[in-house]
Amino acid sequence: MAEKTVMPALEARDLTLTWDEDSDVVRHVSLCVDPGETVCIVGKSGCGKTTILHALSGLTRPREGQVLLHGRDITGKPGQVSYMLQKDLLLQSRTILDNACLPLVIGGMRPAEAREKARPLLERFGLAGVEDKWPSQLSGGMRQRAAFLRTYLMGNDVALLDEPFSALDALTRADIRSWYVRTASELGMASVVITHDVDEAVIMASRVYVLEGDPRAGVPSTIAGEVPINRQVEGAFDLSPEFLSAKREVLSLLG
Numbered sequence: 559m560a561e562k563t564v565m566p567a568l569e570a571r572d573l574t575l576t577w578d579e580d581s582d583v584v585r586h587v588s589l590c591v592d593p594g595e596t597v598c599i600v601g602k603s604g605c606g607k608t609t610i611l612h613a614l615s616g617l618t619r620p621r622e623g624q625v626l627l628h629g630r631d632i633t634g635k636p637g638q639v640s641y642m643l644q645k646d647l648l649l650q651s652r653t654i655l656d657n658a659c660l661p662l663v664i665g666g667m668r669p670a671e672a673r674e675k676a677r678p679l680l681e682r683f684g685l686a687g688v689e690d691k692w693p694s695q696l697s698g699g700m701r702q703r704a705a706f707l708r709t710y711l712m713g714n715d716v717a718l719l720d721e722p723f724s725a726l727d728a729l730t731r732a733d734i735r736s737w738y739v740r741t742a743s744e745l746g747m748a749s750v751v752i753t754h755d756v757d758e759a760v761i762m763a764s765r766v767y768v769l770e771g772d773p774r775a776g777v778p779s780t781i782a783g784e785v786p787i788n789r790q791v792e793g794a795f796d797l798s799p800e801f802l803s804a805k806r807e808v809l810s811l812l813g
């Protein structure tokens with residue numbers, strides 16, 4: 559078999575993370591995501607998923623281990639990867655276009671120039687024709703697309719997404735997650751996505767990392783296993799035996 563030669567876009571090596579001196583939240587967590595790839599992390603509530611994203615983003619420094627961006631050590635250095643939260647957090651007093659442009663303007667670009675840079679991307683993000691509307695005039699799905707564009711315009715090629723679809727209804731959610739994986743892949747954006755929803759993880763990811771443990775009961779979480787997803791199937795993937803078998807494996811690792 560051919561050796562894998564692609565350097566991961568983001569790699570976590572043997573992370574041990576803690577919020578206080580006495581107890582670890584997670585131990586020995588290693589994961590990676592290739593350019594344009596989407597991977598998911600699933601685990602029970604409170605097991606440390608967000609804690610891992612904080613460390614990957616550089617917002618917190620691990621007690622042990624390293625975070626590498628294209629092979630470069632970024633452990634504890636914020637601002638190198640993009641981070642998107644569950645809520646779209648758009649500013650109500652700015653139009654959709656101006657919300658999307660915020661990272662460019664904060665970075666010092668003149669607003670008119672920032673708008674011109676963002677405009678060609680509106681179509682790809684499904685926002686053509688609504689750029690001058692206010693966030694309150696759009697559906698949750700459209701607001702989330704604007705939040706994705708804003709995340710993309712942060713200019714990093716790795717995005718960390720914490721439960722990005724949980725506020726959306728089931729149909730919008732199904733639609734937007736397939737769109738997201740396709741678009742991120744086309745743009746070369748590597749994504750690490752946290753979700754509670756096993757179906758969603760299997761549908762989106764090329765690999766699902768399953769966490770087990772209960773830090774609140776003094777049991778630090780570790781990766782119980784990683785499940786590679788084979789999406790090369792005939793017909794609809796979410797009706798295929800491959801989907802069911804991957805889902806079963808994730809559920810069994812979750813216990």
Ligand SMILES: Nc1ncnc2c1ncn2[C@@H]1O[C@H](COP(=O)(O)OP(=O)(O)OP(=O)(O)O)[C@@H](O)[C@H]1O
Nearest residue numbers: 577583601602603604605606607608609610773774
């Ligand atoms: N800022 C913080 N300070 C101290 N402890 C924290 C902090 N954030 C989280 N914790 C603790 O760390 C543990 C893991 O929390 P975390 O939010 O990472 O879990 P999670 O898997 O993302 O949970 P959920 O799925 O419910 O969002 C919990 O025991 C939580 O109480």
